[in-house]
Amino acid sequence: MSVRLVITDAMWDRIKPLMPADPVRGRRWADHRRTPEAIVWKYRTGSPWRDLPDELGSFQTAHKRLLRWAVDGTWDRILCAFLAADEEADDVGWTVSVDSTVCRAHQHAAGARKRGCPDRAEPDDHALGRSRGGLSTKVHLASDSHARPLALRVTPGQAGDAPAFEAVMASIRVPQSGPGRPRTRPGTVLADRAYSSRAIRKHLHRRGIRAVIPQPSDQAAHRRRRGRSGGRPPAFDAEAYKQRNAVERCISRLKQWRGLALRTDKLALAYRAPLHVAAILIWARA
Structure with a gap:
């Protein structure tokens, strides 16, 4: 049986220096x-x-390393290294789009241990929720203007988009190649009507970020009914909003992996790890 490999030599040359070193004691690890x-x-x-x-x-080796490197933050560090390299090359598009997607959960994902993972906080619900469609997980993400993921969060499938917005924005941390703090503030944030709330607009305004979010018709009607006390309508740049398709294309790239589009992992930690691996490969191809 021949296996079609995905990681090219050029991609591996960038990933290999970032992989964990062999343990000081004990048997050396097999080929990474x-x-x-x-x-x-x-x-x-x-x-x-x-x-x-x-x-x-061995599948046991691959599975154990996936979880081990999720717990010790290896996947996060590799992704941050790629973000830092592209930021140094001025290749990160800081017109950021935010959105979410629902991923159905297979019956194998149900029934996880309540204790979770002792080394890394595991949510009590394991980011699994039940709605009319059954068990599901929601992936919240922010992408740059080139449809590449900057931040990823997972919540139960029935969770709303707006409550997770600040957590997604707080996850955007692009390290600088030299001294200085990581960049956490995009120039513009694009989002759909689900994120149109006074709290989100105030949050972006307080951080000096331009918000391009359309106002739902019911909010606009309520403001007009209040007359002068309703205030002015929020600014909206329809031309800039056209770039929001970047996050839709980013979601499409991630859900091309069938194991991400349909969750089979019991732990949120185990499901989040391959999301980061997919994000790493997206940046490595760039």
């Missing part, structure tokens, strides 16, 4: 390159771990 390929194969095809092809090594 097969582990990301195994993770990509599993979530790209949506297959069970036990169906991993022999060419990609």
